[in-house]
Amino acid sequence: MWYCTKYPGDIEAYIYQPTDFILSIFNAAEKRRLELEQQRSNRKLSQNVEDILREKRIIGESEVVQKLKQQIAMCANNDAIVLIRGLSGTGKELVAANIHYQSRRRLEKFVAINCGSLPQDLIESELFGFEKGAFTGAQERKKGLFEIADNGTLFLDEIAEMPLSAQVKLLRVIQEGEIDKIGRTEKVKVNVRVIAATNKHIEEEVRAKRFREDLYYRLNVVSIWLQPLRERRQDILLLAQHFMQKFSADMGRETPHLSEAAREVLLRYEWPGNVRELQNVVQRLLFTGERELGRSEVEIALGWLHRDRAAKDPNGIDFTNPDKILPLREVEKRFREKYFRFVRDHAGSDAEAARLLGLAPPNYHRMCKELGLK
Ligand SMILES: Nc1ncnc2c1ncn2[C@@H]1O[C@H](COP(=O)(O)OP(=O)(O)OP(=O)(O)O)[C@@H](O)[C@H]1O
Ligand SMILES: [Mg+2]
Structure with a gap:
């Protein structure tokens, strides 16, 4: 915590006051108290994460499921973008949550958004946010999901439904790690792990020019295919x-x-x-x-x-x-x-x-x- 240098002369010549010692003992005690508190709250958080993982555990003994568990563990080990593919109800969101809660980001936020559930013009402000006064009606600044998920994971469900204009911006965030907030000139740095999911044949969407090819390649670094139950x-x-x-x-x-x-x-x-x-x-x-x-x-x-x-x-x-x-x-x-x-x-x-x-x-x-x- 602290040390004092002793003057070569006799003890009278210490350059410190007794209060220096007392203060530093108090500070040390306070620091220790805070550390313990931090440890306790971290323990509580990891306890919560364990509860979540238990609640969201993946059931199944088939070979496919065993392989899936290995893939999840592998994805949890790094920050690569993952594209999860599978028919409706096969467990895409469950897999995304498992990746997040097994990764080193587990104590940070897991934020999910369904790209198909928002009107086209809302999705950009939802993802990237806006500044106060950016447009008429923007009375408050709004945090986008990328900012909310900072240091954590953002799950983009039904990515194939994302409008092309938002796709351009998403690509930029993925490439540069910065968001362009509406109404703001400087960019905002974010550190977000992206997991996307789709139940569509996304290659077909690319061919039909409904999905940007460059974004597709960016997203399709690691893909996990979920098998139908049958x-x-x-x-x-x-x-x-x-x-x-x-x-x-x-x-x-x-x-x-x-x-x-x-x-x-x-x-x-x-x-x-x-x-x-x-x-x-x-x-x-x-x-x-x-x-x-x-x-x-x-x-x-x-x-x-x-x-x-x-x-x-x-x-x-x-x-x-x-x-x-x-x-x-x-x-x-x-x-x-x-x-x-x-x-x-x-x-x-x-x-x-x-x-x-x-x-x-x-x-x-x-x-x-x-x-x-x-
Ligand atoms: N292997 C599994 N073990 C336990 N629960 C599962 C498993 N697979 C799916 N589930 C459960 O089934 C439900 C559907 O899963 P989920 O929402 O992840 O599917 P989805 O692929 O995202 O579906 P949709 O395309 O309809 O959004 C969830 O309640 C999920 O917890
Ligand atoms: Mg889903």
């Missing part, structure tokens, strides 16, 4: 179980049990809405309040059967909701499965069912197997 089916039940436990705990209830048949339905479904859809289905299942969840509860939760429409629409094919249009393969499968069940329930034997359906018995058995009908 291509890693071994994760389906793990995820379902995870969400069941999580939501049951939130609701203060016991986790219900999924029957074998219910699991089978979940496993075979195509999951066009991926993990998000699975999460919603589990929530719907829990709202039934049942302790034992069987095939029909799952089918209802999937929207195949509506309790009141079940009799009218035995195919479970939805002609009412244009948002729920499914691949033909899935619709055919559902139809077949229901129809096979119906015929089997009314035939005396498998042989008769095959005859009624006009199928050779080996074909009939093969199709039953494909449909998961034992």
Whole structure:
């Protein structure tokens, strides 16, 4: 903390006053107190980060998910721009958050913005901010997200939706680490790690000149591709179980049990809405309040059967909701499965069912197997 030099003469000749010593002891004590306080608050912050990481942990044991975890750890080790690609609901935002909270920026802010959700003329002021009086109506200066995320991470979701004029400015920030605030002549330095995500085929957007090629190359340094759920089916039940436990705990209830048949339905479904859809289905299942969840509860939760429409629409094919249009393969499968069940329930034997359906018995058995009908 401090030292004093002793005068060569006798002790009377010290050039310091006793108060110098006392003050410096006080200062030392105060410094130590502040250090401890800082340590405590850092510990609290890292505790929070650990809680967040636990809350946002990535569930899955498939090879794809294991590789994904490695990629996240690698990205967390540096500041490179990452482009996360994947269909809706595959976990893009979750991956971005995991990268941030595992990186050395973990105690700083993770700021997310959906580039598709803002009107074109607002996105620039949202990202880069403006000075007071920059334009009529700019009564206060506004911090842009790049300033807010300074030292942290900015997650640009649905980057392909960003208007071209904002793309130009974004490119400049990425290249120069400086933002151009509206109404300000000098630039503002920022240190922000950028993670972007898209569910679009961004190369196509580049070809169609809706996305700047130079920005594309800048963003596409490291890209992480997220697989649709139907291509890693071994994760389906793990995820379902995870969400069941999580939501049951939130609701203060016991986790219900999924029957074998219910699991089978979940496993075979195509999951066009991926993990998000699975999460919603589990929530719907829990709202039934049942302790034992069987095939029909799952089918209802999937929207195949509506309790009141079940009799009218035995195919479970939805002609009412244009948002729920499914691949033909899935619709055919559902139809077949229901129809096979119906015929089997009314035939005396498998042989008769095959005859009624006009199928050779080996074909009939093969199709039953494909449909998961034992
Ligand atoms: N592997 C996983 N483990 C646990 N939860 C997951 C996993 N993948 C996704 N989720 C959860 O699924 C939901 C959807 O994920 P997220 O919002 O990250 O997807 P997205 O790709 O950003 O979707 P969108 O394109 O619709 O914005 C979130 O609640 C997320 O926590
Ligand atoms: Mg998202």
